[in-house]
Amino acid sequence: MIRSVLVMNTQGKPRLTKFYEFWPVEKQQEAIRNVFSVLCSRAEHVSNFVDAESIFGPDSRLVYKHFATLYFVFVFDSSENELAMLDLIQVFVETLDKCFRNVCELDIVFNYSKMHAILDEIIFGGQVLETSSTEIMKAVEEITKLEAQSNAINLVSKSVSNWRSR
């Protein structure tokens, strides 16, 4: 099972956090800080795996990838294949790249609700849901379409009621 997905920048600011088991907010923040302090001290060209038991408790593993100003981190237990998790980060990032056309940190900061929509189509309750980025994109586009349609209706009704109340 995947326990947590974290995206943070190279200054340690969280950009997306998702915990698939219940963790109190303070604990979440502590874990994010600890993960960051481990990641930022790692040299380049070393393995993508880090010992995570001291941070996330027994039977936890951590894999990360570093892209530009961002770290993508997956935490999971021994029932998952470490190398497959590394590939899953790749699927996530490739999908983000397609959704935002060359994703950068600012896209993630301002669109984190969409980030969650994308992540929820890849990982569901800590299990791998879909690994084809074409399928993931299709699902996310449907959701975006539904949100846009309803927003348009909202905007019209709201502006009419505002106009009336003036």
Add this chain to the structure above:
Amino acid sequence: MDPILNPFSSGTRLRDMIRTIRACKTAAEERAAIRKECAAIRDSINENDPDYRHRNLAKLMFIHMLGYPTHFGQMECLKCIASPGFPEKRIGYLGLMLLLDERQEVLMLVTNSLKQDLNHTNQYIVGLALCALGNICSAEMARDLAPEVERLLQFRDPNIRKKAALCSIRIIKKVPDLAENFLKPATALLREKHHGVLITAVQLCTDLCKVSREALEHIRKKCTEDLVKTLKDLANSPYSPEYDISGIADPFLHIRLLKLLRVLGEGDADASDSMNDILAQVGTKTESNKVAANAILYECVQTIMSIEGNSGLRVLAISILGKFLSNRDNNIRYVALNMLMKAVTADPQAVLRYRATILECVKDADASIRKRALELVYVLVNETNVKPLTKELVSYLETCDQDFKGDLTAKICSIVSK
């Protein structure tokens, strides 16, 4: 005050709030900005204006991510979920998953909305409800909503079927007694052609086997043959770009199938026997210069080591790990050490053949690899090799970097006392 002039009224857009927070130069400034924003959101919640609910929740999620308390928004999630519009429902369910603490009363209140949405005519709303349930389902909710989820396993759209399959996993983990209800629809899903559904169906069957002895027996008896055939077809399948990663046919499905076969083969000689051929094929034919291919090989080795003995296959598995150990990719070396750690109890002699390579890994530049290798050396020590191994470690102690000295010394000490 005019909402446009006051940046901290509930009238500020999400975007503006994020900009304001990003512009803060110190932690104290950020705290102050967020305190002000939270106060405005609380006021807006108290005014109970449905038009601002969506925006308030979106802001609270951002604030939550930064580590500030947001529990006062929980009831707003419920109100959003209960409203008819798609965007409101989506933000409501998202908020429910992120902001919720373990307060049971909130969960009880949401069960009714979930039930309605699981029966909604809009399948995307059904998807939202499934996703929330899969993330936060408690034992009570599992009992109440299991029939809905079970029905959705046969929904016409594959996207709902796969979500329902993963949601079922959460349900049977919370209430293992419900496993028997899911057994039939779960095994029916194994005949799916859609890769996404098949991955989730195989995962559901694996978890059914874990929580229920009867399910394990049933799946072992009825499905092993078909699963072997599915894996065979997949291993021989032509290139299909959609699911392939660097030219390897759907590595995730490969891995899920190998894992379920492992569960079925463990402790059962007949089942193990029926999968020997395909394991040998996957172990020998998979080209190993890509991460995806190595992920499959790695899973295959784990399955070979766990199922009932076939010495030919064991030799193949250990030789794959041997190749991994001399791979230039750090990640591959790391997982090889992990796997050898498990193999060592089954066959210490075979692992000892790689002693020299493992000792090299103790001196690796990568701290993660060093640590794993040292643990492995520790397990490998026996009466005949204790002297040369300790000598090697002590001589390395003189040259290794400062951080590692503590770990290394501790391990040498415990080897000596062993």
